[in-house]
Amino acid sequence: MNESPGSLPSRDDELALHRRLFKGDPTAPSDLAATYLGHLIGWLTSRNRRCDEHSCITAAEDALLSLAKQPQTYDPTRQSLAAYLRMSAQGDLRNALRSEQRHHQNRVAESVEQLTLARNKDGRDDHPARILEIEEETAKAMGHVLPGVCEGLSEPERRVLDLILTGQRKTAVFAEALGISHLPVHDQRADVKRVKDKLKKRIEREASGDAEPS
């Protein structure tokens, strides 16, 4: 068995390893991990550059553990063992990221909702300490989606995003941030609404995880 972490075993070696797993050889899971863990981690991290290394490592481990426990899930007639493990690890990583994104999405939605409830309609803060606390929570939750939301935004649009995150509601303030204060009020409202709608769609798309890794 070729156990060098940098190279993959031959077809005969990988078939032999799978046969040992299938027959319940107690040393086979150890050889499986030694042979493929490094390769899988390297492959996952290079293909999913936006993902943190820890998630890639966990996904690589999960793929190996699944095969060690259920070797019958791999069909040697369909593909190589390495290709099967890569596909399995990528699937595990995608599932983990979806779960994480759902968690972040809920946090963003809850924080924004709380922030809205905590402010009265005039934009005045009822409970400054609570508002500050919720703003911090919102900023923390938004931290995960902001890089994607901000990508390609113009400077005025970024200023509008900042104002939204601080709970600003006045059209005049947004109009000033966009540099359109000289326009008639009706036009200001239309332009502000267009930019806010664009930003909201971006936030929703990023929080829902539509921008997935490859």
Next chain:
Amino acid sequence: MQNHLENMARRLEADPFFLACPLGLYQKSEGLSEEALAARLQCSREALMPVRLCRAPACEEESFHDDIERIAARFSVNADALAEAVRQGQALFHMASGGKRSATLLAARDGDSERVADQRKGESP
């Protein structure tokens, strides 16, 4: 690479399918350092990691000793010492899980039984 495998072995201390689990419980119950565990098993400290990544033999099955012998021979570990450590670790695991075998262990063993039955029928993957 060695670090990744060591981290994986540490993660498997909670999974009774792997030897990392009974060996970890044995090590803790005996208060052994890595060096002391290696000395008890009469192997090198480096050999502990691949041993932990092996499948744990089922203590109640006839194949227990065969599996222990195979692991011991492969990684140059004392078979009797390994058998004692695994039995003690598995007993501790069963006690910790309320005297019953965990669902994970049962499922793993059910899978083993199916494979053994398949082998006896002369089937291969």
